[in-house]
Amino acid sequence: MRMEFRRLNPLRIAALTLMIGLLVGPSGAVTSKITRQASSKQFLEGKAEGVVISSRGTLQLGRAxxxxxxxxxxxxxxxxxxxxxxxxxxxxxxxxxxxxxxxxxxxxxxxxxxxxxxxxDRPAVAKASEDGExxxxxxxxxxxxxxxxxxxxxxxxxxxxxxxxxxxxxxxxxxxxxxxxxxxxxxxxxxxxxxxxxxxxxxxxxxxxxxxxxxxxxxxxxxxxxxxxxxxxxxxxxxxxxxxxxxxxxxxxxxxxxxxxxxxxxxxxxxxxxxxxxxxxxxxxxxxxxxxxxxxxxxxxxxxxxxQAVSGRPEPKEQEDRGSPSDSNGGLKLKIPNTKTDTDKKPAQRPTPVARGSKPGTxxxxxxxxxxxxxxxxxxxxxxxxxxxxxxxxxxxxxxxxxxxxxxxxxxxxxxxxxxxxxxxxxxxxxxxxxxxxxxxxxxxxxxxxxxxxASNGTYVSGLIDAGQPARWGKLQIDADIPRGCKIMVASRSGNVKDANDPTFSDWTEQVEITEPIQLRCPLGRFCQYKLTLQTQDGKRTPLVREVAVASTVPNLAPRVESVEVTRQTGSGKEGVFKISYKASDENDDTLIHTIDFRKIGRDTWIQLKDEIEGDSHEWDGKTVEDGRYEVRVVASDERSNSPSTKLTGSRISDPIIVDNTPPVIRKYSLDKTGRTATLKLQVTDELSVISKLEYTINSNAQWKSTLPDDLIFDTTDESFTIVTEELAPGEHIIALRISDSAGNTTYRTFEVSMLGN
Missing domain, CATH: 2.130.10.10 (YVTN repeat-like/Quinoprotein amine dehydrogenase)
Structure with missing residues (x-):
């Protein structure tokens, strides 16, 4: 990349436009992180000595x-x-x-x-004389x-x-x-x-x-x-x-x-x-x-x-537009190329002018x-x-x-x-x-x-810039006016502790003058600090910094599947269908694709259900497999943002789920008559799911009545029931049963009973 310095007329500062430099050395993920600081709130996280920070987010030398x-x-x-x-x-x-x-x-x-x-009214003050008295x-x-x-x-x-x-x-x-x-x-x-x-x-x-x-x-x-x-x-x-x-x-x-x-x-x-x-x-x-x-x-x-952060600024009155305090003949104007704006950082709003104070005394x-x-x-x-x-x-x-x-x-x-x-x-x-x-x-x-x-010089030490993981630090760039006779120097250091005073932080690198993007020489570390030294020779002009950008790259890290949840769907047409939901993240902000596998518990081999899924959920028809206990695995891959040699995966396995498409069965029953009433005793069992409901009706297909197990609670796969009918009229009667398990599977059974007349 070729860089060119160009002198403008004496009323304007020379312009220098520079591109972001790529990091040197092997790369993992193809994306880099650019941390930009351009507001007073961001700059005030650091420490200034002899440098003033304006409400519009600029740095310049303070008054001597x-x-x-x-x-x-x-x-x-x-x-x-x-x-x-x-x-x-x-x-x-x-x-x-x-x-x-x-x-x-x-x-x-x-x-x-x-x-x-x-x-x-005040007591006398005692003191010692020269001889000690x-x-x-x-x-x-x-x-x-x-x-x-x-x-x-x-x-x-x-x-x-x-x-x-x-x-x-x-x-x-x-x-x-x-x-x-x-x-x-x-x-x-x-x-x-x-x-x-x-x-x-x-x-x-x-x-x-x-x-x-x-x-x-x-x-x-x-x-x-x-x-x-x-x-x-x-x-x-x-x-x-x-x-x-x-x-x-x-x-x-x-x-x-x-x-x-x-x-x-x-x-x-x-x-x-x-x-x-x-x-x-x-x-x-x-x-x-x-x-x-x-x-x-x-x-x-x-x-x-x-x-105090606020977007825009009032239009200055023409006769009062005195220009920037850094205006001078010659000099440099450094610019930062446009990068993707952080969407999670919203500028604070300036308080609205009021006609009457309405805020508490804070x-x-x-x-x-x-x-x-x-x-x-x-x-x-x-x-x-x-x-x-x-x-x-x-x-x-x-x-x-x-x-x-x-x-x-x-x-x-x-x-x-x-x-x-x-x-x-x-x-x-x-x-x-x-x-x-x-x-x-x-x-x-x-x-x-x-x-x-x-002042002839002043320093600004930034707050900690957090890469999230140990990172390689790239180039520092500034958007600044540097008049003739002024300069800005930069040094940096890094560490892995969220405490700038921790002794494990590296030493400050040697200061270098900023005339172009400067490669930071601090070691690999999660946190980085930069130190700007602003200098002027005659005290009449000052460098003016509007923005600082620092590049970093974290070596490729494996995606993380944070959760996997499998839930049985309900409703007409959803019988036996499971929804597999998952949440995955990547420290490198890589694009992720997902693969879903399943296996029956006790078996070693995973069976692929679906691959190259870009969303965060998938529906699985459980009727396509035999009844049993299963687990589901979601694998997240960053292969679309990496080379075949650097791609990584992360996975997570769900809690066990039960695939049960078979309704309960009546293992044993007896039907006895006493007078005009009938007593039906049942032993109901299900291989995988808890018996959850038993209903019966007599000579009807609409008036269903619920009954409880003999132990009065649905809590096992085997339950005993006793149904005693009301008095029945002489003749033929049909007792219909509807038995369901917790998976929603239902079985129907009818019994005939004949009542003799007087």
């Missing part, structure tokens, strides 16, 4: 990430990130610390030296939290300090000044500045919203909600303030001028954890995005794409709300949604408990795991500052800078 700060003092969570005057400010928990990051240095600005707040530690911080921060119109840092008594503070010239202290609140969860500089704060546990004038000197209650907490706030360009509540999961639209509120959306989830305006023109409000979540979903956390949702108040579901995932940000029209979402940042394109309905922290459990804060994305994490607490450039 740099940890700016992680050496925080007694900090569990970064809750808020804001920027002012070239500095990044970080609000944390649980000790209410605020840090400033500037020019690579991290400085705690609150509490400053000597400002530690003492909580007398145990002393009491007096610096016991109260349980304070910095959940929210903002920057006012003068560029000053405004901080909400939550604790036993919350307060709104302003940081200026190195000092923290309290400007407002609500008497009915413990927590400040949200701070928002409107277009004229008014400061809005959302509090708890009374669910109130306050507003302060730009100077911070005059505070007013804007809205007193019946909810427990106001978790999120955002000011619209329309002059309204929007709030998200805890307990009932409501999105409020509040008019600050007359202090009235309406409910914009009632979510089924208990918490509206974040609100964001995005997508509008500079003079328009745009869409309101709301995250509805519940902490309970952590117990049911799953990978997002199991529910997932979190992003809702998109238009200015007319229409609500649709944009994205859902079994995770906790904690924070939102926007960058270049893309919605950024921070979640837990896997420390993931999702990037969601609202127009293309495309979502990607943009960043996944290897250690932190939650992404608790997001901020876009001068084109950069800053990430705050919890457990442990870190400040991370997400670069606009791609």
């Amino acid at each position: 990430a740099k940890v700016l700060a992680s050496e925080f003092d007694d900090v569990w969570s970064v809750n808020s990130i804001v920027a002012s005057g070239g500095s990044i400010y970080i609000g944390t928990s649980p000790n209410g610390s605020i840090y400033k990051y500037r020019l690579g240095a991290l400085t705690k600005i609150y509490p400053a030296e000597g400002q530690a707040v003492i909580d007398k 145990v002393v009491e530690q007096d610096e016991r911080f109260s349980n304070e939290h910095i959940f929210a921060m903002a920057v006012d119109v003068a560029g000053r840092l405004v901080v909400g300090i939550s604790g036993d008594n919350c307060r709104l503070c302003r940081y200026e010239t190195g000092a923290m000044e309290t400007i407002f202290e609500p008497s009915d609140a413990k927590y400040i969860f949200a701070i928002e500045t409107d277009s004229v500089g008014n400061l809005y704060i959302g509090t708890g546990p009374e669910g109130k919203i306050y507003v302060l004038d730009p100077s911070g000197k005059v505070a007013q209650l804007v809205y007193d909600s019946p909810d427990k907490n106001i978790l999120s706030l955002v000011a619209g360009k329309d002059g309204f303030v929007y709030a998200g509540s805890d307990t009932r999961g409501l999105v409020y639209k509040i008019n600050p001028r007359n202090k009235s509120a309406t409910v914009l959306y009632d979510s089924e989830e208990p918490e509206i954890s974040a609100l964001l305006f995005a997508g509008g023109a500079p003079t328009e409000t745009g869409y309101l995005y709301a995250t509805a979540t519940s902490a309970k979903v952590v117990q049911n956390e799953q990978k997002f794409a199991a529910d 997932a979190s949702y992003i809702y998109k709300i238009s200015k007319q108040g229409y609500v649709t579901e944009l994205f859902s995932e079994s995770a906790v949604f904690l924070c939102l940000a926007e960058q270049d029209g893309t919605i950024l979402l921070g979640s837990g408990n896997s420390g993931q940042v999702f990037a969601i394109d609202p127009d293309a309905e495309r979502s990607t795991i943009l960043y996944e922290d290897e250690r932190a459990a939650q992404i608790t804060a997001l901020a876009t500052i001068e084109g950069d994305v800053y990430i705050g994490t919890a457990n442990p607490a870190k400040l991370v800078l997400l670069s606009p450039d791609y």
Whole structure:
């Protein structure tokens, strides 16, 4: 087979079309198995490091990430990130610390030296001095939290300090000044500045919203909600303030001028954890995005794409079609030839957009709300949604408990795991500052800078590909764009245990660059893993993988006849007919034909009944053989899919069946008369089948009466019966008998009896 690389014009990536390679070495069955992976659900069965997996089932390099700060003092969570005057400010928990990051240095600005707040209700902490003497530690911080921060119109840092008594503070010239202290609140969860500089704060546990004038000197209650907490706030360009509540999961639209509120959306989830305006023109409000979540979903956390796979995609707006992130001059475009589609794999359906939440609290949702108040579901995932940000029209979402940042394109309905922290459990804060994305994490607490450039390299290790039996592994192919200056490397390994961590797995093969179908060099094994390494030289372009296909061939295995059942047919015209039903399978998916044989038990020779049967049943007329006990053998052969030297068979023998075409016989009888009654005693026998019925009639061919054996049960091939007639009139009478066995064979017999007159 000849392969050709062809360069296209600079605006398109070069195309490379390749055929599937056949395996080298002796073949068994003529069919090979191609395992194709092209959905996010399939890719998420593997593990990605520095590689992001989109909801449409693509792999590409993730953004380069740099940890700016992680050496925080007694900090569990970064809750808020804001920027002012070239500095990044970080609000944390649980000790209410605020840090400033500037020019690579991290400085705690609150509490400053000597400002530690003492909580007398907490016990002192004991520690050892340098000489070993145990002393009491007096610096016991109260349980304070910095959940929210903002920057006012003068560029000053405004901080909400939550604790036993919350307060709104302003940081200026190195000092923290309290400007407002609500008497009915413990927590400040949200701070928002409107277009004229008014400061809005959302509090708890009374669910109130306050507003302060730009100077911070005059505070007013804007809205007193019946909810427990106001978790999120955002000011619209329309002059309204929007709030998200805890307990009932409501999105409020509040008019600050007359202090009235309406409910914009009632979510089924208990918490509206974040609100964001995005997508509008500079003079328009745009869409309101709301995250509805519940902490309970952590117990049911799953990978997002199991529910997000969807066929097709929206048509992009012409002016917004920016092309693939991998577009470049030159490069390669690798394609996978068409193969038979697996019919047993159905794509998962994307949840239908809804106008009202109607799902239980086992997932979190992003809702998109238009200015007319229409609500649709944009994205859902079994995770906790904690924070939102926007960058270049893309919605950024921070979640837990896997420390993931999702990037969601609202127009293309495309979502990607943009960043996944290897250690932190939650992404608790997001901020876009001068084109950069800053990430705050919890457990442990870190400040991370997400670069606009791609990471220089990343790896994707697939889940286990199961061939069903020890297999020879063929060629790996990818459908991918590989720009100039980028490459994709592949390695593989195999094993026979459904556990990728088992030490019996083979070592990874040496990595090779993919420029054509690559023959996998891992040993014979039932399970295979591949590892892709994506690389870029300048960070501006990334390889983009849309699909991976792996070929395998299992050496020919014998067909398996799983069951053989022989049942006697009933009904008119079916007397003595048996239906032979069977089920056979083949691990190689070979075409099977069947041969049916029978023999009388005790004999060695099988007699062929029928051969080259393609179906799964056959009818046998048992009247063509003598009575007796028989067994039936079904032989399955894969000869139509193999050569004469490699064909194999499998067989199974039925349970014994009885062929009985002879009715019961009366071995002995006696007929006695007593007065006007007659007594008929019978000994009935059958060679093979249980006597199942005896009926009699007197002087009739219609009025048959049933009688039981003398032992009152039909259970043997020999039964005794006693028939005592009713009083008979003088004259000649005929007693007719109808006797049947369990095989349906019936014998008839009549007896004459004469009754004398008085």
